[in-house]
Amino acid sequence: MVPVLRKYFPALLMLLAVISVVWAINLGTLPPADFVFNNGTEVKTIDPAKATGVPEGRVINALYEGLLRSVPDGEPDDLGRTPTKPKPVAMSDSYSVSEDGSVYNFHIRENATWTNGDPVTAEDFAWSWMRFLHPETASEYNYQLFYVNNAKKFALVELEEGDPVEVELKDRPVQGQMFPRGTIRRGQLLEIIQAAAEDDHSEDDGHGHGGSGGGGPAIYVVEFQSSDQHSEVHVYTTVDSDDDEIQSLVQSYQGETDLTKLQSVEHVLFDFDYVGIKALSTHQFEVSLNSPTPYFTELAAFYPLHPVHRGSLEKHGDREFTKPEFIVSNGPFVLRERRIRDRLRLVKNDRYWNAENVSLNSIDVLAIQSETTSLNMFLNGQLDWDTKPPNTLIPILKERDEWVSTPFLAVYFYRINTSKPPLDNPLVRQALNMAIDKQSIVDNIVKGGQVPARSLVPPGMNGHQSGYCGEYNPQEAQRLLAEAGFPNGKGLPTIEILYNTLDSHRDIAEVIQQDWKKNLGINVSLRNLEWGTYLDTLRIGDYMVSRSGWIGDYADPNTFLDMWVTDGPNNQTKWSNSFFDEGIEKAKYESDPTERMEIFRQIEQKLMDEQPIIPIYFYVSTNMVNTRIKGFTANLQDVHPLHLLSIEPEGSE
Amino acid sequence: MQVLTFLLKRFGWMIITVWIVFTISFFLMRQIPGGPLNGERVLSEAVRARLEARYNLDAPISEQYFSHLWNTVQLDFGPSFKLQDYTVNEVLAQGFPVSVALGILGMVFAITIGMTSGVISAVRRNSAYDYSFMLMATLGIAIPNFVLAAMLIVIFVFNLQMFPAAGWGDLSQIILPAFCLGAPFAGYIARLTRTGMLEVLSNDYIRTAYAKGLSPRTVVLKHGLRGALLPVVSYLGPAIAGILTGSLVLERIFVIPGMGSHFIEAAIQRDYTLAMGALLTYTVLLFVMNTLVDLAYSIIDPRVKLE
């Protein structure tokens, strides 16, 4: 055989090459879409409950629809920005708020349907929100619903004796899949048996299936009321019943409950029936809050709270149900195809309640990370919307008709680790702030017409008066530094600026490095880490000064301010101020808007005086949009609902 | 039979290689700061614990190692950490054909361009063709492919507007990256072909063939080329390895959703499972290709024995 092979080897090779070339160039070609835009990165997931991030938001808002929708509405302000408002132009067609502002009643649209024809009901919302809050879903955004009565107890399993509880037995129909859930029994928690809190248990905490919030595994004694005055008592644990720690708990138990019938279950949770989320009827959905939360309507339009289709999720599991072949959604578009790190193809959903007003038939969502490549594709006509052109070219792009830009609710700032001397001295921090020529950064580095920031909360927030931390003033900065005991930077150690790997961050860090060196005589080194490591480093506080950014989740100062409370998970500066903490707490329960804004003004000024952060500039949106696209409005939150876009017929200009 | 033992032996070594790679990268990845669960917002402890339990990150490291190893043996790389809607197998299944297609086209470019210019150089020895081809070959070898890609983008995308800037899907989007990928190997192949041809053409039997009255074309293509094929085939092994790594950077420049993009992103984002899956796939691929090349070599050259 070998000699024959040998003879024809070159021919064989040739044949192989031809076949493979034919195969290679036949790899699926899609017909071009009506509208193509670059989403900047691959979306991590399109499951609303698990998603975080702006790119995910764009896609999920197109695929799904929540109770309300944030849409540009009203007259543009003096900067040309249309305000965005959450309005009942979504699954809900009207809603009412109780007198004291703490109970919301949404009416679900009668003609709202899922893509498979099922009607969208209040139960869908109640179930989806339950899933969103469920500890096993582990949604990163679940704290957004903690304004709802008892939601926090449910999500964080904060149980107390006497609480109503729901017990999920270990009889899930599909093993290893969270939904459909096992049998749920509802009763009352009589007793929690748990080892006295020891610190060294911390490592074992999240072990396995535990439902306890902390302090090791626990045994729950639950009483169930049957219809005829009788009640039975059961004992449960969420870890294996022969677990060592549980066994030692049983042994050392001295109460009167009989622990011999200890049963291992999936979860013991706060009874969801007692959480302020209720489907009153098919079309009536009621949410009760702990306190009046003025921006709750913003949350009702926020994409993590969009409903998912229970039937398809229970059938396919909570990963598979997002696949194009299985997905059932309720938004203006459906997912047709998904190629990882390439594109998502969305097509119009004909069953959408407002389908006649959706004009685009197909959309491609690309995941290009390089700003330059993305811009080139835009200029080449391969893209209709580019969200982030490279800074260098912005002055040229600004002159073009395609440029759509406006300040929006986001701020670029530097965090200062206030636990590291000499940065623990507010004077030093103020000096650092005043020695940065923010105007020059805005004019020469980012160039998009960003606004130099003298406060943390961006301007344009309804009724909020921003704080103030001083202009660029090298002399004053030198004076402050001298006052702090470091004249001309003498005696100051090298200060390190940490940033995550991205060219524009590096450019800004290099400019600030030179500013501090030149104005204050401080030696500055740079340290660049990629995103994951950067986040970890911030968390453990192993930095001196770090680049950061924050995009408001909703149009209220609270989204920029509540993170700076003592030990807040996103604080990360080790800064702590009791006046500030009290202010945040007070604002939560303040129902008079003017009073509330006054509180925010005071605490923001506190933040600016103490300066654990240096605001650098307020972002502007930098969109390049093909001029044939209509309905693209510059707005305060830089949201551009895809279903509002349309294409100008050719030649109509 | 001989082939079978050879393949079996190679297979054994492949298993060992894969195991070494697996072990090294498993422990290396767990040393890297910044776990896979880091998102933009800080997770609460409860959520973090949940997620760790979901991905089995809370077990002792030895247990993680063996369970991961066992799953890998069963060709199950688990769910991707960062592409939450997919398992690693699904991601690889999408990326692999893309990279293979790109690699094949790059290889075909390299072989056709390289061999053609090599043959012409050898036949027209010391002519202007020869010199310019060999100069271009050296250039192709010397210039890093990302510099070449930048040059070609300026010329063909910006100035001539012949090709789209980036993307993946139709033929026009494949040509530029495939060419950049193949260019250095085309250079090597051209030089190998030229040397091989020159050696063959100086042999006596070629003179005999001419004497028989065969046309120069037949002589060159039928006898000369066969001799030149040998060194080229033996070069294919290293070339395939080079094409695999070369496609990393080109996939990035031309925004191609192949294995290279997935790997780099996975390594950057600490997507343990995906990075591991991609790494092992590459290792196996490299090993298989090297084995195939050895096989092919033994087929065309009777003097070569498989060991």
Added chain:
Amino acid sequence: MSISDHKQTELERLSAILQEAHEVQGVSLWADAWKRLKRNKAAMFSLWSLIAIVLLAVFTPLLPLQSPIYQDVKNRELLPPQMESYSLGIKEYDQETERLQSEAQTHAEGSTEREALMAEVDARVQKHPIQLYWNDPGFISNGMISLRLMIFGDFCIPSLFGTDKLGRDVLSRVFWGSRVSLACGFIATFVSLLIGVSYGAISGYLGGWVDNLMMRLVDVFYSIPFIFIVIFIMSFLSGPDVRGVLNEYGVGQIHVFFLLIGAIYWLTMARVVRGQVISLKNEQFIEAAKTIGATRMQIVFRHLVPNVMGIVIVYLTLTIPAVIRFEAFLSFLGMGVQAPDISWGLLVNEGVQVITIIKSYWWMIAFSGLALAVTLFALNFLGDGVRDALDPKLKNK
């Protein structure tokens, strides 16, 4: 013929041979190779270019270049190549400081004016622009910079290569970048040389199962996609814990990076050296060394290794460009050299990012790309030449 006669003629014959041998010995392998290399014009041209490039890189701090890191975003951002002269402005600054100082002297000791002026002088000395111009240069570079300031004063070569988006001079960045790129090429190659030669020589000399095992290991390594491992390790090194430990020992990430690249480029070298050693180890001079009691290690490193140097040099000429290209490749992906260090790969990456249809800042990529390409091109040509010169049979293999 008597026996003594016979002896006599034999002696004569041998002495004649000896005589002849003495005469012939004039040309060593190296001299011969050098002669052959000299005839290869392309290779010689490459050699001289490379020597020039290396010298320029080494003596970069001496050249009257602008600062590679000083930014002037307001006035000099993205200027195209130009001839306008540029001054460092150090002399003026010093004169002003001196003037202030002498003015201070005119005031009475202890007077507030004098105090204020002295404080100002102090501040000016503290914030001398020289500190803004070079990023913590080493001892030797610092010396060279001082020498350069003495010779050329404030004079700088104009921005012949234009400026980048932060207003830094591209010409000087290309020069300073060459230092990192070339250093990487040579250091990493040296590391690969050490590992490869030792590994190959030991494996080849010991033979038997040791050899078998060592070579199998090399085979296994060949199938590992090292680029991926390097990417892993680089991410690993950027972590705070590891970085802290490294910094304690005064080792920068960049040094580890050099070593790392060297540590993966030794495989071919090991194989080749092993092959040579196996063919040499049964030669008589090894036997001779053994009989006079040389230890194994002495034999390997004193007798075998010098004899494989020819082939080692041939492979070195292949490794250096490969390593430089690899560094550029990693830096291009953003995983190699980090700011404020500059390398050619990094510069090319910066350049690629400003190449667009509407406006090309071509000077950002053209010169760094050219420098990289010319160096690699010359190295390749020289490598070919050296190979041909040392071993004509190896040609193009």
